[in-house]
Amino acid sequence: MSKPSLPEGVRDFSPEQVFKRNYLFDTIKDVFLKYGFLPIETPSMEKLSTLTGKYGEEGDRLLFKILNNGDFLAKANKEALIDMNSGKLVSSIADRGLRYDLTVPFARYVVMHQNDIAFPFKRFQIQPVWRADRAQRGRYREFYQCDVDVIGSESLMCEAELVRIYDEVFHKLGLNVVIKVNNRKILEGIAESVGAKAKFTDMTIAIDKLDKVGEEGVEKELLGRGFDAASVVKIMSVLGTKSLTELKDYLKNSEIGQKGIRELEDFHSYLDSSPLSNVVAFDITLARGLNYYTGCIFEVQSKDATMGSIGGGGRYDDLTGVFGMKGVSGVGVSLGAERIFDIMEELGKFPKAVKGQAELIFLAFDAESHKFAFTVVTALRKAGIRADIYPEAAKMQKQMTYANRRGFAYAAIIGENERLQGKIALKNMESGEQLLLSVDELIQKFKHYK
């Protein structure tokens, strides 16, 4: 057959990449666990009835659908077949789809396991998702998401805890970030203050574009979306507000706006009790696209790299309503693991020691010595030390080339001389320095490489 290749938009990961990715995921996971969050995992495939209609029309289009097994045409929609209508045919030949995000499966999980869960439920989930998006640099069709949520509590302490998680994760990864904070109730208050409560969504869509189109652009957008000139002036002035105190006065007549301010104050009363490593900044222009956020919202931006947001989230009032379980409020954030990985690569933030590979390889140059080398490497492994061995007594040159190419820090060399003394010549591959050691001495030297 011809040369094999991969489908568009998916990737192989080499050992070095796997080590780095695991370092990233493990760092995140350790912080989640430290804050009392628990892992769950959901299957890669869900019923299409669970997934469809949850991500908008665009999302439905980007779902990967799995063809029913066996004679799938037997139950196919005949009319759709005759019309050659792919869109109409799908649901009759595909019952399942691949996970598109971690939020909908989480909601389904909560509804299905509600009797086994002790609420408040603090869960995290680090798993791949699949989207049939146009593949391009930095955008893949299979990629990991990292989500962390608390559901079943309205306490603003949860928001503070999640921001502390952001702060600690990025600090541990060696990245400087700004964690932007706002509250959707404040945005609702602004809409209310210009008598345009019904146009709340229109307003947030316009505001959301400030970064991209500037003040004039937002003004134009607001006018285009039917706000009158006086309202636009008022909205634009409030977007200049930098402090909650200023805002309080502005929103004094909006109950919902006042509530939003109180929530942020409550959040800060928890958050500010101990110092943070990164900046947490109130940003009244932060809107977050998703309509289901109802309280505090967050977004994380790297200070060292030009890249979209590398994290975001917020409070929602109704996670599971779509599956018939009402009144489950929660708050959650996610980490953009793939983007964070790219930034860390770009800035060289992965520690050198992230390699999980052994530091030491045994090389032996005759059949006898090779068997002796195998007993020694077995002894080291019994002592818990990671060690490799070249599998045959090949020529020295060949083995040394291999050891160099693989990047081992040390080679334990055994020829006839060493074997007859029951010793090992340990060579530092960088400095070239060589020591003659007994097995016990070798074990002592490498015990810390466990």
Place this chain on the structure above:
Amino acid sequence: MSKPSLPEGVRDFSPEQVFKRNYLFDTIKDVFLKYGFLPIETPSMEKLSTLTGKYGEEGDRLLFKILNNGDFLAKANKEALIDMNSGKLVSSIADRGLRYDLTVPFARYVVMHQNDIAFPFKRFQIQPVWRADRAQRGRYREFYQCDVDVIGSESLMCEAELVRIYDEVFHKLGLNVVIKVNNRKILEGIAESVGAKAKFTDMTIAIDKLDKVGEEGVEKELLGRGFDAASVVKIMSVLGTKSLTELKDYLKNSEIGQKGIRELEDFHSYLDSSPLSNVVAFDITLARGLNYYTGCIFEVQSKDATMGSIGGGGRYDDLTGVFGMKGVSGVGVSLGAERIFDIMEELGKFPKAVKGQAELIFLAFDAESHKFAFTVVTALRKAGIRADIYPEAAKMQKQMTYANRRGFAYAAIIGENERLQGKIALKNMESGEQLLLSVDELIQKFKHYK
């Protein structure tokens, strides 16, 4: 919408299950790394052209196929549509499928990345695979495989290393196993010795059934497959052979048979140089179904639980030939992670401490105290200690019930009294014992729970 549910054959994993599964995978992974094996990961979806024809007709049927996105009918095979022939239609509307095992993707990986790989290449891979098999107890449509292979070396040391990995993994997991060993060349030698080289596959299929159908059954099967009575007697007598020495004599006229014996001797000269925790037993009736094995073959059986094999593998001469890269010999084994998990559950082999959950939860009973509790839990987390906190100052009864249900070992209780003294009442949830501690004392006490 109605109550959500999962597709047949796939599972959610609760926090407790995730902790246990990770304990299992991490134990295996640590051993792999200790022996110098490196992780790779391949994508969930492969081109169907990569997958089809590699697993037999049955396998092709069990592949999950992904429907092409967009207007997939536009390129559909018109004839197949008119005939309503699902089998013929598939390849025109589905270009991709889900990974069915880890071997074919590994072969593809090696061919695609051959210039970046230093051979011999020792790789492991722990990832889910998908098969549209009939779901039943213990058999799932999404399940993990753990594969470990060395390719690019013919040294029998590799076989010894893999058996040592089996030995160490099962020892670490607390399971007693028998590791059965045979060599396909010996089976070929037996076929040769009765002048039935061409019937080698028929013979192995018959022998493979010994466990299930007994000696008489095998005799019948051999006769049915065209072996004459004299040959059957000869084959049955050799199956009673327990030692290599006996066998040597029997196979003295078969070159391939002699080679198989020498390979096993060479393998043992490596393996036996240090003691093992489990039994490694020569089993001449071990055949392994797959035709691509050409040398040593292995199978692992639990001694404590009735269960099929929980591991198996062997040497193959041509992993990548199907993708145009000839002459890549290797040896690999796999661990039946899902079955091992079930046995460990059944025998209670998961350590209690496998829970990655915090041992300690903070409970506070008024708003002030709750904020104080949050500063204390933040201090503990800064010291690297896993600790949880109930998110609001709810009634004591409610919080204690929650702490009990979640299974925390300790509760750090803060009411007005404690707060005014700047102290924490630490309650042992099992014994009921209570201590009044300062923040520093609390940190000292839990430092080891990192």
